Amino acid sequence: MQLYHQFFCPHSRFVRLVLDEYGTDASLVEEHEWKRRPEFLALNPAGRVPVLVDGALNVPGANVIAEYLDESYGSQVGDKRLMPTASGERVEVRRLMSWFNAKFFSEVSELIAREKIWKRYMRAEEGGGPPDSFAIRAARANIAEHLRYLGWLAKTRKWLAGEKLSYADLAAAAHLSTCDYFGDVPWQEDENAKNWYARVKSRPSFRMLLAETIPGLPAVSAYADLDF
Amino acid sequence: MQLYHQFFCPHSRFVRLVLDEYGTDASLVEEHEWKRRPEFLALNPAGRVPVLVDGALNVPGANVIAEYLDESYGSQVGDKRLMPTASGERVEVRRLMSWFNAKFFSEVSELIAREKIWKRYMRAEEGGGPPDSFAIRAARANIAEHLRYLGWLAKTRKWLAGEKLSYADLAAAAHLSTCDYFGDVPWQEDENAKNWYARVKSRPSFRMLLAETIPGLPAVSAYADLDF
Known part of the structure; x- marks a missing residue:
């Protein structure tokens, strides 16, 4: 499998975590979607990363990839499955997946990235230029x-x-x-959220994300610290 | 079942079409999401319509509802199922569902509505006031x-x-x-798109949508015309 992703793209990071949790190996291809490369638009006419290429099949978009991976590999990973099987629980996972992949993305993480x-x-x-301080x-x-x-x-x-x-x-x-x-998450304001993040951050799948840096723009010191 | 929907909300209309195609009966509850009613926020903390209430379960968001209805009722409707069973075909349906429910919505239909x-x-x-002509x-x-x-x-x-x-x-x-x-679809520019829409528009499930009007703001004459 190949994953077309973008540096620090939250949707791409989500898919990379999922692939790693499922023990699935995919090679990464970095794509700058703003270049609108014709070869990439052929993979995904919407022109956005991530796109997972699994053999002859192109699977575009974080939620579509998550559903595809669950249907293709979820039943083989036993207790490690990331999508529950009970109807009401599936609704809740999808509701929150959509919360972060759509609502949080448009209100927070897309602006920051x-x-x-x-x-x-x-x-x-x-669309390049200096950061828009109003958006930040x-x-x-x-x-x-x-x-x-x-x-x-996280509390309940x-x-x-x-x-x-x-x-x-x-x-x-x-x-x-x-x-x-960038230190843009005010963890000190919510202990429950912080403790939950510390647990997710400690998973082996997270290591590759914490090791990534932006040339000339180092992370704040707590970023890769598991006891932040 | 009850569907919390909003007048002319494209996501709500999508779910109403699906419910009708599946022969499922749901009573409609009109919700003005901008009021941010506490009782509605309890159903969906994201504060958006549509929300489908099926017994004790609240199912929020067009895509989550579509997945839920397919899993709950899709296997009972035989050939009328709206989600295919083959993996690659499911990817394609989800890709396009997301295209319209996310991309088209943010670039076109949300602005118009x-x-x-x-x-x-x-x-x-x-957020009320006169229409923003730049957005339109x-x-x-x-x-x-x-x-x-x-x-x-539609051509291929x-x-x-x-x-x-x-x-x-x-x-x-x-x-x-x-x-x-509002006559905002330039059908004359694409015969294939127009013919496809004429086929969908002729379905019995579409009738209820074509009968709806906005007080003081009638539809263009072609709106409800099946031979537009």
């Missing part, structure tokens, strides 16, 4: 609300969607990890 | 691109995702129907 990282690599005509302030205001909700979930459940680690935890942690690189 | 309809019902502090112009520019892609799909396949009617067709048609009320 675009303004602080991707714009550094874009030419002006591709909006993301920081929004993340406080999300963290409160996350903390409430063992994992975000229930008794077991699921796609919901990996999606949330992937998006937060991109923000956390 | 919000600027032309919902803002009429919002107070100023809820953006939606009209974007819809032309989407229609070309839709036309290409029997239905949007393949040989059979699927969630992809109903999602696309639901979003287009909201724009079509």
Whole structure:
């Protein structure tokens, strides 16, 4: 399998965590979606990463990939399955996966990734330029609300969607990890959210994410610290 | 079952089409999400319609509802199932469902619904006011691109995702129907897209949508015309 991904893209990070948790090996291909390469648009006409190529099949988009991997490999990983089988629990995992992959992305993590990282690599005509401080302030205001909700979930459940680690935890942690690189997650404001993140961050699948750095823009010191 | 929906909300229309195609009866509850009613936020903390209430279970969001209905009722409807069973076909239906429910929504149908309809019902502090002509112009520019892609799909396949009617067709048609009320779909520019829409529009499930009107703001004459 090949995964077309983008540096610090929260959706790509989510899929990488899932692939690693499932013990599935995929080679990474870095794609800068703003280049709109024709070969990449042929894989995904929507022009966005991540895209998983599994043999002859192109699977575009974080949620579609998650469903595909569960249907293709979920039943083979036994207790490590990231999607529950009971109907109500599936609804809850999908609700939270969508919360982070859509709502949190548009309100927080896309703003931070675009303004602080991707714009550094874009030419002006591709949307590059200095960070928009208004967008970053909006993301920081929004993340406080999300963290409160996350903390409430973490307080009332063992994992975000229930008794077991699921796609919901990996999606949330992937998006937060991109923000956390810059110290943009106010962990001190919610102990429950912080403890939950410490547990996810300690998983072996997370190591590769914590090892990544942006040239010329080091992470805050707590980013890769498991006892942050 | 109860469906919390919003007038002319494309996601709500999609779910209503699905429920009707599956022969499932749900009572409609109109919810103005911008009111942020505490009782509604308890059903869906994201505060958005549609939410399907099935007994004790709250199922929020168009894609989550589609997956839930397929898993709960899809196997009982035989040939009328709107989600295929083969892996690659499921990827394609989900890709296009996401295309319309996420990409088309944010680039076109949400702009049109919000600027032309919902803002009429919002107070100023809820975001109400006159339509933003910049947003409407953006939606009209974007819809032309989407229609070309839709036309290409309709030309090369029997239905949007393949040989059979699927969630992809109903999602696309639901979003287009909201724009079509105002004559904002340039059908004359793509014969294939137009012929595909005429087929979906002729389905009995579509009748209830075509009968709906906005007080003081009638539809363009072609809206409910099956030979538009």
